[in-house]
Amino acid sequence: MSIWKRAFGTVASLSLCCSIFAAPTGMIGVVLPAADHGWLSATSYFAQQKMKELGLKEGTGYKLVTSANVNEQANQIDDMIGLKCSAIVLLPHNNEVSVAAAKILTHGIKLVVFDRKVNGAYTAYVAGNNAAMGTESADYIGSKLGNKGTVAVMNTPSVGSVNTDRVGGFKKVMAEKYPGIKMVDVTSSGYSMEDGLKMATDMLVAYPKLDAVFSTDDEPSIGILQAIKEAKRTDIKLVSGGGGTQTYFNTIGKSNMSLFTATYSPSMIKDAIQTAYDILQGKTVQKDKIVAPNIVDKTNYKKFLDAGSPY
Numbered sequence: 001m002s003i004w005k006r007a008f009g010t011v012a013s014l015s016l017c018c019s020i021f022a023a024p025t026g027m028i029g030v031v032l033p034a035a036d037h038g039w040l041s042a043t044s045y046f047a048q049q050k051m052k053e054l055g056l057k058e059g060t061g062y063k064l065v066t067s068a069n070v071n072e073q074a075n076q077i078d079d080m081i082g083l084k085c086s087a088i089v090l091l092p093h094n095n096e097v098s099v100a101a102a103k104i105l106t107h108g109i110k111l112v113v114f115d116r117k118v119n120g121a122y123t124a125y126v127a128g129n130n131a132a133m134g135t136e137s138a139d140y141i142g143s144k145l146g147n148k149g150t151v152a153v154m155n156t157p158s159v160g161s162v163n164t165d166r167v168g169g170f171k172k173v174m175a176e177k178y179p180g181i182k183m184v185d186v187t188s189s190g191y192s193m194e195d196g197l198k199m200a201t202d203m204l205v206a207y208p209k210l211d212a213v214f215s216t217d218d219e220p221s222i223g224i225l226q227a228i229k230e231a232k233r234t235d236i237k238l239v240s241g242g243g244g245t246q247t248y249f250n251t252i253g254k255s256n257m258s259l260f261t262a263t264y265s266p267s268m269i270k271d272a273i274q275t276a277y278d279i280l281q282g283k284t285v286q287k288d289k290i291v292a293p294n295i296v297d298k299t300n301y302k303k304f305l306d307a308g309s310p311y
Contacts (some may be wrong), residue, residue: 026086028056028276030064030269031076032283033093035310037191038219042266042311043091043114050270054140054277074100081107087123087276089269092116110279112192114272121133123279126272126289130162133216133262133293134169137240140260140295141212142178144238150182150210152203156216166216166242171274184210188220196220200227212238218248218261225251225259244296252301260297263304267311 028051035041047064056062063083067073071092077100080088087110090101098119104111110123117125141151153170156163174181184207188199196215203213204227215221218241228236241248241261252259268291275285296304 001175026280027060027078027083028062028273028280029083029085029088030062030116030273031073031080031088032064032091033073034066034068038311039243039266042309043269045310046087046267047269047273050273053270054273070096073097077101077104080104081109085109086280087112087113089272089276090118091269092118095119110276112272112276112279114269124272124275124285124289125286126268126275126291128264128268129292130165130264131169131289133242133264134166135170135173136293136295137166137214137242137260137262138170138173138178140297141214141238141240142174142181144258145178145181145211147178147180150184150207150209151188151212151214152189152207152210153183154190154196154199154213154215154220155185156191156220157193163216167214167296170214175248191217191219192220193223193226196223197227198223200224201231204228204231204233205237208235212236214240216240216242217241218245219260221248221261222251225255225257228257241309244294244304245311246306249301249304251298252296257305258297260295262293262295264293 023178032043032046033040035044043064044064051062065076067076073093074097082102089112091114092101095118101111101118103122105121112124112126114124115127153167155167171183174183186199186203188195200223213224213236215224221239221241224239238258242264244261244263244265248261271289271291275289276284
């Protein structure tokens, strides 16, 4: 083979390699609510982490913005359109952003909606599975208790469909598969540690004997554990969580109790960004991608530790 053929072959190989790993045309916009709690803060963290993994630089490969309210988010969407982004990953404040979101598609920009849906069309949707968090937790608790005992079920009406789906999934599986377990309802006003502490303090007075607590979020779970400790209750064998905070992961590892959580991780935004990236590469993607939860307990919590995560 001549030196020219060898050189041509090398150039051709490099050209093919570059085409396979080529960056998407245009910029990916990421539009998120401002971080009013740890989960949202972590979406920004994992979004930036994903952009680095893809080799995209801020300002040229992507632009990430956050907003305090619906109006600010709508204006940011207009700004992203003005920047001629090729794709936008949007975590909407609520349905009121739907009108602004509709402009994205009319300008020929791909729209990947994350976590909360908008009214109207979109290119793709990525979210966790709230109902599965409940069903998986029911199987875990039901199995651990051997189909007997009493479980306190935390209800948090203020968080809307999140509560409905998680509690509904839990109760359905528990009733169908573990009829020997009695469920009692308790109500929390929110998803903070303080809300969990207040709820559990009242719960422990109302129910002198419990075997487990089904909590639908990690932060109130930490408050629940504090209340159990302060009341010196030893009857409760299991406490669940939901979401996947680093604080709760570490608590799982250190506690003498049997603790676990079902994840609804902010790291799922990586899936949304990958979806946008793949679309711009011309790949076929799922229209609706629902990410299954992971059950995290003392046997595997170390796999989920991330010292840099704000959540």
